[in-house]
Amino acid sequence: MSNRVCGAGMALLGFSLSLIIGLWVDNPFVTVVLRSLLVMGLFYLLGCLLFALGQRAVQENFDNEVKKIEESEPVRPESAPAEPQEVSTGQTPAAAGP
Numbered sequence: 001m002s003n004r005v006c007g008a009g010m011a012l013l014g015f016s017l018s019l020i021i022g023l024w025v026d027n028p029f030v031t032v033v034l035r036s037l038l039v040m041g042l043f044y045l046l047g048c049l050l051f052a053l054g055q056r057a058v059q060e061n062f063d064n065e066v067k068k069i070e071e072s073e074p075v076r077p078e079s080a081p082a083e084p085q086e087v088s089t090g091q092t093p094a095a096a097g098p
Helices: 003-024 029-072
Strands: none
Touching (some): 003 029
16 A cells, blocks of 8 residues: 555545534535645645655564564575484494394
């Protein structure tokens, strides 16, 4: 979702709420519409700003988590072979033979 879509959603929310509240308190229709248009413009800017701030916060948090993971688990070069691990059979060397 882009910031324009978020801004448009906030603008429609602000416009509709302002229109309903203005008509509910019996303001003149022209005043209600003009104020609702003003609120729509302000809420569009607010929605775009909130989206940008939220996106930046999420991206910074993601980058910090990736950095923590990279620091805690060093990457082993692919050219170096993995060290073989010894498998314990639970038997002593003397008891292993027939």
